[in-house]
Amino acid sequence: MKSLAPVSVGLEHGKTVHVEAVNVGYIAAALLLFWSWTWRSAVCTVWCGDPWELLEFLSRMWCWRLTGLFNVPCRLSRSTSHRSAWLPGYRKIFSAAAARWHHTAPESLNCVWQLHGDHLELRYANTLMRFDFVWLRDHCRSASCYNTKTNQRSLDTASVDLGIKPKAVRVDETTLFLTWPDGHVTRYGLEWLVKNSYEGQKQQVMHPRILWNAEIYKQSQIPSIDCQSFLETDEGLKEFLQNFLLYGIAFVENVTPTKEDTEILAERISLIRETIYGRMWYFTSDFSRGDTAYTKLALDRHTDTTYFQEPCGIQVFHCLKHEGTGGRTLLVDGFYAADQVLQQAPDQFELLSKVPLKHEYVENVGGCHNHMIGVGPVLNVYPWNNELYLIRYNNYDRAVINTVPYDVAHRWYTAHRTLTTELRRPENELWVKLKPGKALFIDNWRVLHGREAFTGYRQLCGCYLTRDDVLNTARLLGLQA
Numbered sequence: 348m349k350s351l352a353p354v355s356v357g358l359e360h361g362k363t364v365h366v367e368a369v370n371v372g373y374i375a376a377a378l379l380l381f382w383s384w385t386w387r388s389a390v391c392t393v394w395c396g397d398p399w400e401l402l403e404f405l406s407r408m409w410c411w412r413l414t415g416l417f418n419v420p421c422r423l424s425r426s427t428s429h430r431s432a433w434l435p436g437y438r439k440i441f442s443a444a445a446a447r448w449h450h451t452a453p454e455s456l457n458c459v460w461q462l463h464g465d466h467l468e469l470r471y472a473n474t475l476m477r478f479d480f481v482w483l484r485d486h487c488r489s490a491s492c493y494n495t496k497t498n499q500r501s502l503d504t505a506s507v508d509l510g511i512k513p514k515a516v517r518v519d520e521t522t523l524f525l526t527w528p529d530g531h532v533t534r535y536g537l538e539w540l541v542k543n544s545y546e547g548q549k550q551q552v553m554h555p556r557i558l559w560n561a562e563i564y565k566q567s568q569i570p571s572i573d574c575q576s577f578l579e580t581d582e583g584l585k586e587f588l589q590n591f592l593l594y595g596i597a598f599v600e601n602v603t604p605t606k607e608d609t610e611i612l613a614e615r616i617s618l619i620r621e622t623i624y625g626r627m628w629y630f631t632s633d634f635s636r637g638d639t640a641y642t643k644l645a646l647d648r649h650t651d652t653t654y655f656q657e658p659c660g661i662q663v664f665h666c667l668k669h670e671g672t673g674g675r676t677l678l679v680d681g682f683y684a685a686d687q688v689l690q691q692a693p694d695q696f697e698l699l700s701k702v703p704l705k706h707e708y709v710e711n712v713g714g715c716h717n718h719m720i721g722v723g724p725v726l727n728v729y730p731w732n733n734e735l736y737l738i739r740y741n742n743y744d745r746a747v748i749n750t751v752p753y754d755v756a757h758r759w760y761t762a763h764r765t766l767t768t769e770l771r772r773p774e775n776e777l778w779v780k781l782k783p784g785k786a787l788f789i790d791n792w793r794v795l796h797g798r799e800a801f802t803g804y805r806q807l808c809g810c811y812l813t814r815d816d817v818l819n820t821a822r823l824l825g826l827q828a
C-alpha cells in the first residue's frame with residue numbers, strides 16, 4: 348500500500364472527516380458506491396474506519412452533487428493524522444472538480460465563482476474577491492435583515508452560526524443568490540459586492556488629495572471663494588470644499604471682518620467645536636491664556652490640540668486687525684512631508700505611525716486651569732491600507748516620552764528628525780499674510796501652521812470645526828470625503 352501525504356477534508360461547521368488509508372480496491376469500490384447511491388448501505392463492508400464517518404461523508408458528497416456544490420470540500424488542509432490519505436488518482440479527480448469555476452448563467456461569463464471550505468471566491472469586473480460566509484450572512488440586505496428606511500441592520504449578528512455555510516449558490520448577470528441552511532435567501536448585486544468588498548475597497552482611492560509644496564500650491568492657482576457665493580450657492584460651497592479636501596487649506600474672501608461674520612461662515616459648513624478656548628475665539632498677544640499663541644513670539648509649524656484624544660479636525664483663522672510688522676502665517680502640507688519620509692525611509696515612517704506619544708496642555712494662568720492629555724502616534728494610518736489620515740505634530744506640546752523603552756525612543760528621535768527635516772524644507776513652506784476679510788480654513792489633521800513673530804496690535808478670531816460635520820457637508824454635495 349502506497350503511503351501518501353495525509354490530507355483531511357473540511358466539512359461544515361469545522362468538522363473534519365479523516366479518511367483511513369485504504370488500498371486501491373477499496374477506493375475504487377468507494378468511488379463506485381459514491382456514484383451509485385443505491386449501494387449506500389453496503390458502504391460499511393468496504394470501509395476499514397468508522398462506518399458512520401464514511402456514511403456521513405458520502406452522504407454529504409451526494410448532497411453537494413444535488414445542490415451543485417460538489418466543490419465545497421476542496422480545502423485539502425494538511426493534517427498530522429496518520430490515518431488520512433487519498434489515492435493520487437482520486438485526489439486529482441477530486442481537486443480538479445473542486446477547482447472548477449462556475450459560470451452559472453451563460454450570460455454572466457464575466458462573473459465566475461467558486462465555493463471553498465470557508466469562503467466564497469468570486470471574480471467580477473476584473474476583481475477577485477473572497478468573502479467569509481459569516482460576512483455574507485451578516486450583510487444580507489433582505490427586508491428581515493436590513494431596514495432600508497433607516498439604513499440600519501436589523502439582523503442580530505451574534506445569532507449567526509459562526510460555522511454557517513450556504514446551502515446553495517447561484518449567480519445571474521447581476522446578482523449573487525445564496526440560500527442558507529435555514530432556507531433564508533440573501534441576494535447581492537455584483538456591483539455592490541465590488542464596491543463593498545475588501546478587495547474592491549483596496550482598489551479605490553479613499554480620499555483624493557493633491558500633496559503640495561509651495562511651488563505646487565502656487566502653480567495650482569486655487570482661487571479664494573467669494574463670501575457671498577460660499578454662503579448663498581451650493582456651487583460656491585462645493586468648490587470651496589473640493590479645494591479644501593484636495594489641498595487641506597481653502598480661503599474665503601470678502602468676509603466682513605467681525606467675529607460674528609466669521610461664525611456665520613463656519614456654520615455654513617459645520618458645527619463649531621467648542622473647546623477650552625471657547626466656541627468662537629478671539630485672541631491678541633495679551634497672554635490672557637497660558638500659551639505661546641497669546642504672545643508676539645514666532646511659532647514653529649505645528650498642528651493644534653494634539654493633547655486632545657481626537658485633535659480638532661479643522662481650524663478657522665480670520666485676522667481682524669494688524670497694525671505692525673511681521674505676523675505672517677506659515678502653512679506646510681504634513682502629508683507631503685510624510686510622503687517624502689515614506690519614500691526615503693519606510694521603516695521610519697512605520698515607527699512614527701506605531702509609537703504612541705503623549706501630548707499635554709497644562710495651564711494655570713489667571714482663572715484658567717486645564718490639564719489635557721492626548722495619546723497617539725505622530726502619523727496615524729488606517730490599518731487596512733496604510734493610508735495616512737492624521738498627523739499629530741507639536742513639539743511645544745509634546746509631553747514626556749514614557750510610552751517606549753530607550754532604544755525605541757532613540758529610533759523614534761531619528762525618525763522624528765527625518766520628518767522634521769522635510770517639514771522644514773524652505774520649498775515646502777507656504778507663507779501668507781492674513782488680512783481682514785480673508786478667512787483661512789486649515790485641515791488640522793493634515794496641514795501644519797505657524798506664524799512669524801510680530802510687532803504691534805494683532806487680533807485674530809476663529810474657531811475649530813468638527814471634522815465629521817465638514818465631511819458630512821462635503822458628502823451631501825456629492826464630493827468624495
Ligand SMILES: C[N+](C)(C)CCCC[C@H](N)C(=O)O
Nearest residue numbers: 624628638640650651652653
Ligand atoms: C487657536 N487658539 C488660540 C484658540 C488656541 C491655540 C492653542 C495653542 C496650543 N498650543 C495648541 O497648539 O493646541
Ligand SMILES: O=C(O)CCC(=O)C(=O)O
Nearest residue numbers: 640646651676797798807
Ligand atoms: O497667531 C497665529 O497666527 C496662529 C497662532 C496659532 O498657532 C494658533 O492660534 O493656533
Ligand SMILES: [Fe+2]
Nearest residue numbers: 640650651796
Ligand atoms: Fe496653532
